[in-house]
Ligand SMILES: *[C@@H]1O[C@H](CO)[C@@H](O)[C@H](O)[C@H]1NC(C)=O
């Protein structure tokens with residue numbers, strides 16, 4: 815009687831600790847970040863009444879351009895699924911670009927990808943320096959909201975089409991993300 819009343823709690827303890835271990839293991843699994851790649855295209859028009867990237871200010875007396883230090887642009891590019899501008903739109907790339915190097919080589923990017931469609935209501939924050947004369951530029955993904963909470967990673971930007979008459983370009987944007995699956 816005395817023995818069994820002592821052995822019961824210890825059996826219970828071992829069952830409980832096994833359960834606890836299993837719970838901790840599944841928690842650890844759930845919290846390990848998973849890696850994801852998302853690719854889409856920015857439709858970027860820099861001229862005309864429907865321009866999606868527009869200089870808003872700069873240094874007085876200096877030209878306003880991506881190579882003229884101090885020029886600030888507002889951007890609102892459609893994001894599409896494929897390079898074709900008529901393909902499904904999945905959001906807008908909205909924010910500011912600043913000609914940020916005296917030498918004219920770098921542009922500071924501070925941009926939100928505001929998603930609709932598949933990731934409706936979610937966003938990603940891109941930030942960093944775009945070495946604009948490199949074929950492939952790379953900026954950081956510093957955070958996100960909704961589906962992309964706690965996201966971090968990087969985005970590569972590559973111009974895959976450019977029409978110099980209208981200053982229209984299509985930019986391939988490949989995003990590599992670590993997401994916490996909480
Ligand atoms: C600008 O957009 C409007 C509305 O979509 C369109 O009707 C117009 O033709 C566009 N203008 C140019 C120059 O593309």
Ligand SMILES: *[C@@H]1O[C@H](CO)[C@@H](O)[C@H](O)[C@H]1NC(C)=O
Pocket residue numbers: 978979
């Ligand atoms: C566009 O590029 C072509 C070929 O390189 C060049 O001849 C033309 O002057 C350019 N047009 C503009 C508006 O820059």
